[in-house]
Amino acid sequence: MEKIVISESNYQIRKARIVRTKKLTPLETLFEIVLDGDRSLDHEPGQFIMVSLFGIGEAPISVASSPTMRDSFEICVRAVGRVTKALHALDAGDEIGIRGPYGKGFPIRIFEGNDLLIVAGGLGIAPLRSLIQYVLDNRRDFGKAHLLLGCKTPQDILFADELDQWRRRMDVQSEYIVDRAEQDWTGPVGLITTLIPGVHLEPERTFGVVVGPPVMYKFVIKELLAKNIPEHQIILSFERHMKCGMGKCGRCQIQNIYTCQDGPVFRYSAVKHMSEAF
Amino acid sequence: MHDIQYYLLKKRAFSGFISRLAKVQPLAAPVRRGEKNYAFELVTSANEISLPYIPTILPPKKYFFPQREVLLEFDTRRGLHAGPVGVAGPMTIFGVHTCDLAGIQCLNMVFSVRPRDHNYLIRKRKITIIGLECNDYCDEHANCALVNASLPSGGYDLFFTDLGDYFIVHVNTQAGDDIIDAVKQFQPAKEANLQDLAALRERKRVVFRNEVALDQRFLPALFDISFDGPVWKDLDERCLACGNCTQVCPTCYCFDIRDELNLDMATGVRYRVWDSCQTEPFAKVAGGENFRKSRLARQRHRYYRKFSYPFAKFFRFFCTGCGRCSRACMAGIKLKETLTSLISQGGEGPWKR
Incomplete structure (x- = not known):
C-alpha cells in the first residue's frame, strides 16, 4: 500500500x-x-x-x-x-x-499597574517563580508585590537562596511559613492560610495569584475572598495529567475546558462552579 | 462539467462496481463477523460485503484515527534523532451509515481545531467515503432519530440508497463524480427514481421514531440542570469502568501517548493509542490526586462530552445515535434509558412534553 x-x-x-x-x-x-x-x-x-x-x-x-x-x-x-x-x-x-x-500563562498585561499577592504552596513556587522573576525584572510596571510561600518542613524549601535575595529587596514583601519544624527554624509555623489575614492590601487593585497542591486552593481562596479580593482577581494555575498539550487527548479536561489550552491559568470566577476543578 | 446529482446502479452491476473500486485503491466495507457482529475490513469483491448490516463493532473512525498510530520513530544512537513517519495512503470506505458519517463529521471538527492534528487531517484528505442509507431501524439500541442522524446530511463523496433492484446514488463531490466516470456502470436517475427515493424517506420518518420523549433542542438545557442529578448515582453503581462504551464510540477521541523501545535499547517508536476516560487512572496526576475518581464522575463526564460540552463548542451533539455504547455495555447501561431518566428527574421544563 x-x-x-x-x-x-x-x-x-x-x-x-x-x-x-x-x-x-x-x-x-x-x-x-x-x-x-x-x-x-x-x-x-x-x-x-x-x-x-x-x-x-x-x-x-x-x-x-x-x-x-x-x-x-x-x-x-x-x-x-x-x-x-x-x-x-x-x-x-x-x-x-x-x-x-x-497553554495560557498569567495575565501579566492585566497585572500591570496593580498590586500582587502571590501565594505559593510547595512545588507551586515553580510556575510562580517565572512570574516573580518577571515582576522583579520589570518592577516599576507593577504596584505592590507581596509573596507568601509555604511548604511542609524547612528541608522542603525550594529556592532558599533566591528567597533570601527577595527578602533583602525593599520593593517586595515576602513571608515563608512551614507546616512543621524543628527548633532551629526561626520563622512562622502553620498553614499558609494563617498569613493572609495579616497582609495589608487594597482589594480592588490587588490580584491574588495562587499555585499549590489541589487541597490548598479551597482554603486560600476563602481567605482571599475574606480580604474582599473580587473573584475575577483571584488567579489560579491547575496541575493536570496531560499527553498531548494541544486540547485533544482528554486527560486534562475539567468539564468543558481543557487545562492545557484554556489554562493552566484560570480566573477563579471562571472555574468556581466546576466541581471537577478542585 | 455536468451537474447531474443522482445516478442509478443496477443491483446486477454492483459486483462489478465493487471489483473495479477495489482495484483503484484499497477498499474497506462492512463484513459479517458472527451473529449480529460486523466489522469494516478491506475487501476485494462484493461477496465479502454484508448488506444490510447493523453498526459495526468499531466505527470507521479507525481509518482516520487508528487505534495505534506511530507519531515518531526515534534512534537514540543518533542523538535525539526522530524521523517523520509514513501512514497508509489513499483508500475508499464503502457502506458508511449516516450515524457514522455524523461521527466522522464530529472528529473532523475536533482535529481541525488549532493546533490542528496533521496526522488525522492528512488521512482525511486521502479517504473517499461512500455512504449507505439505512432503510430500516437497526435494533433497539439506536437513537439516530433523536440526534437527527437517520437521514443523510453531507460528509460523503457518494451516497447509496437501496431501492429494490437498483441503488440510487447521490453524487456530493467531484471525487465522487470521478468514481461515476471511472466505473462505467452508472446511468443518470430519472424523475421516477427520485420519487421512489422521496417515498422511502417519507416511510423512514415513520419508522425512525425518536423513542426518547424529548425534542433534541432541549438536550443542552436538560444537561445544564442535571449535573448533580440522581441518574449518575445509578450509573455509578452499575458501571464496571471497563471502557467498552468509549472504545466503540464514533466520536470518542481520547488517547494515550507511549514510547516503545526496541530490543536494541536504542531505537523505537512513540505512538498514540485509544484511551478511555472511563478507566480509574485517566485523570490522575503524578502527585496521586484523581480529579474524576468515582465512576459517577466518569460516566457523567462521558454523557456531558456527548450532549453538553461539544454543543457549546461546535454547535453539534457528539452522539450519533449509533447505539454502540449500549450494545457494548456489559452492565446493561443504555443511553436511551439514561436520557429518559434525566427527563423524568429534570422536573418542569421545556424538555417535558
Whole structure:
C-alpha cells in the first residue's frame, strides 16, 4: 500500500541541552536548558512545556524562569513519575526533547499597574517563580508585590537562596511559613492560610495569584475572598495529567475546558462552579 | 462539467462496481463477523460485503484515527534523532451509515481545531467515503432519530440508497463524480427514481421514531440542570469502568501517548493509542490526586462530552445515535434509558412534553 509521510507532525520535538543542574531537595532538581540553535523558548510566565525522553515518554512541566532570561530557561522537577525520575538521572551536557510552550500563562498585561499577592504552596513556587522573576525584572510596571510561600518542613524549601535575595529587596514583601519544624527554624509555623489575614492590601487593585497542591486552593481562596479580593482577581494555575498539550487527548479536561489550552491559568470566577476543578 | 446529482446502479452491476473500486485503491466495507457482529475490513469483491448490516463493532473512525498510530520513530544512537513517519495512503470506505458519517463529521471538527492534528487531517484528505442509507431501524439500541442522524446530511463523496433492484446514488463531490466516470456502470436517475427515493424517506420518518420523549433542542438545557442529578448515582453503581462504551464510540477521541523501545535499547517508536476516560487512572496526576475518581464522575463526564460540552463548542451533539455504547455495555447501561431518566428527574421544563 502507498504510504504518505507526515512531515509536519505536531509531535516532533525540538532538541535541547541541559547546561546546569542544581539539586534543591532530595526530590526536586532545577535544570537549566538551552534550545538547539540557541533560540529563545519565548514563553509567558505560567506556560508549560512537554519534556521528552525517547524510550521513556513525555511529561508536562511548567517553566520556572522568567522570559526576561532569554538565552536559556529553567524547569524545577520533582521526581514522582517515570519521566521525571529519568530526568533526575541526567546531568549537564545531556540532551532532552522539548515541545511547546503550551497553554495560557498569567495575565501579566492585566497585572500591570496593580498590586500582587502571590501565594505559593510547595512545588507551586515553580510556575510562580517565572512570574516573580518577571515582576522583579520589570518592577516599576507593577504596584505592590507581596509573596507568601509555604511548604511542609524547612528541608522542603525550594529556592532558599533566591528567597533570601527577595527578602533583602525593599520593593517586595515576602513571608515563608512551614507546616512543621524543628527548633532551629526561626520563622512562622502553620498553614499558609494563617498569613493572609495579616497582609495589608487594597482589594480592588490587588490580584491574588495562587499555585499549590489541589487541597490548598479551597482554603486560600476563602481567605482571599475574606480580604474582599473580587473573584475575577483571584488567579489560579491547575496541575493536570496531560499527553498531548494541544486540547485533544482528554486527560486534562475539567468539564468543558481543557487545562492545557484554556489554562493552566484560570480566573477563579471562571472555574468556581466546576466541581471537577478542585 | 455536468451537474447531474443522482445516478442509478443496477443491483446486477454492483459486483462489478465493487471489483473495479477495489482495484483503484484499497477498499474497506462492512463484513459479517458472527451473529449480529460486523466489522469494516478491506475487501476485494462484493461477496465479502454484508448488506444490510447493523453498526459495526468499531466505527470507521479507525481509518482516520487508528487505534495505534506511530507519531515518531526515534534512534537514540543518533542523538535525539526522530524521523517523520509514513501512514497508509489513499483508500475508499464503502457502506458508511449516516450515524457514522455524523461521527466522522464530529472528529473532523475536533482535529481541525488549532493546533490542528496533521496526522488525522492528512488521512482525511486521502479517504473517499461512500455512504449507505439505512432503510430500516437497526435494533433497539439506536437513537439516530433523536440526534437527527437517520437521514443523510453531507460528509460523503457518494451516497447509496437501496431501492429494490437498483441503488440510487447521490453524487456530493467531484471525487465522487470521478468514481461515476471511472466505473462505467452508472446511468443518470430519472424523475421516477427520485420519487421512489422521496417515498422511502417519507416511510423512514415513520419508522425512525425518536423513542426518547424529548425534542433534541432541549438536550443542552436538560444537561445544564442535571449535573448533580440522581441518574449518575445509578450509573455509578452499575458501571464496571471497563471502557467498552468509549472504545466503540464514533466520536470518542481520547488517547494515550507511549514510547516503545526496541530490543536494541536504542531505537523505537512513540505512538498514540485509544484511551478511555472511563478507566480509574485517566485523570490522575503524578502527585496521586484523581480529579474524576468515582465512576459517577466518569460516566457523567462521558454523557456531558456527548450532549453538553461539544454543543457549546461546535454547535453539534457528539452522539450519533449509533447505539454502540449500549450494545457494548456489559452492565446493561443504555443511553436511551439514561436520557429518559434525566427527563423524568429534570422536573418542569421545556424538555417535558
